[in-house]
Amino acid sequence: MKRDYLLAVPLVVALLIPASTRSVADEILASANTADRVSPPRLGDDDASLRLAPDSVISETEKLTAHHQELKRLVQQAQASLDQCRHQVRDYTCTFLAQERVDGRLEPTKRCQAKVRHIYPEDENDDVSTNIYIKFQSPKSMHGREVLWDSHANDGRMLVRKGGKVLGFMTAMIEPSSMLAMQGNRYTIHEFGIRRLLERIVDVGNAELSVEHVRVQSRPDVEINGRKCQYFEVVHPVRQEHLPFHIAKVYVDNELRLPILFEAFDWPEGxxxxxxxxxxxxxxxxxxxxxLTDADFDRSNPEYQFH
Structure with missing residues (x-):
């Protein structure tokens, strides 16, 4: 598995044939018709729109800087969203777009349709049962690829139909952490989805509170693909080897109260x-x-092409 960067949301398996490199980083947003709206300017310390007032919930106000207070607010909001996910969100569907840098190479944009279902046990100490179905639309080398995964079945393996033009019909059970499954991907299927993203925000955000040099700023109304979002920007201005990123950006949908866009950047080379x-x-x-029902995660579903 690749390095565990802050708040990362995984994209599932790339099999056999690496995709082309003709895409650029912003294609993921352009393909969603958001390129002209999705990247607000970097915020300055004197930006009047920043909401850096202490949150009344924070008891350590005197000990925290304004930036740490804002980070605390982000973590608290993520925890509230995670609680909402656990108690109110049984399943969801979406169009998912991703672009990742793997082994120093920026992979092309991947676009897929996804179905996700979580079944929560009565005992909170027991594992959550997760079902995922994914069908890729692009790039061309992955078009038609399908992935079906039940966290509590098949010894954790994924059912994968390869897709693409070459032997696209091939279907196999794949171990998520295998070299084949990880080709062109930063993370395994275990990391896929909004719930996992929120867990990372909470866990790593709490750890960030102990980092001395951290800058956190926000805006309340940034538009992403027609959705109003809160925008959080976390910056490590001083490069340190143990820090997982230089800049992380989180966009939380104001209506759904869930993150719908995440970006992470490394320090510039020069x-x-x-x-x-x-x-x-x-x-x-x-x-x-x-x-979503069991039929949505059944390989024999007539809408799917598993063999």
């Missing part, structure tokens, strides 16, 4: 260069509690 994109994930057309 002083005059731009930060390096590590990963970017976008959830479009997110629909909650649509009533």
């Amino acid at each position: 002083e005059s260069e731009d930060p390096v994109l590590m990963e970017r994930y976008l959830y479009c057309d997110l629909k909650l509690n649509v009533g």
Whole structure:
């Protein structure tokens, strides 16, 4: 598995044939018709729109800087969203777009349709049962690829139909962490989805509170693909080897109260260069509690092409 960068949301398996490299980082947003609206300017310390007032919930106000207070607010909001996910969100569908840098190479944009269902046990100490179905639309080398995964079945393996033009009909059970499954991907299927993203925000955000040099800023109304979002930007201005990123950006849908876009950047290679994109994930057309059933995660579903 690749390095565990902050808040990362995984994209599932790339099999056999690496995709082409003709895409650029911003294609993931352009393909969702958001390129002209999705990247607000970097915020300055004197930006009047920043909401850096202490949150009344924070008891350590005197000990925290304004930036740490804002980070605390982000973590608290993520925890509230995670609680909402656990108690109110049974399933969802979406169009998922992702671009990742793997082994120093920026992979092309991947676009897929996804169905996700979580079954929560009565005992909170027991594992959550997760079902995922994914069908890729692009790039061309992955078009038609299908992935079906039940966290509590098949010894954790995924059912994968390869897709693409070459032997696209091939179907096999694949171990998520195998070299074959990880080709062109930063993370395994275990990391896929909004719930996992929120867990990372909470876990790593709490750890960030102990980092001395961290800058956190926000805006309340940034438009992403026609959705109003809160925008959080977390910056490590001083490069340190143990820090997982230089800049992380989180966009939380104001209505759904869930993150729909995440971006992480590494430090620039030179002083005059731009930060390096590590990963970017976008959830479009997110629909909650649509009533997914066992048939949506059955390989014999007539809408699927598993053999």
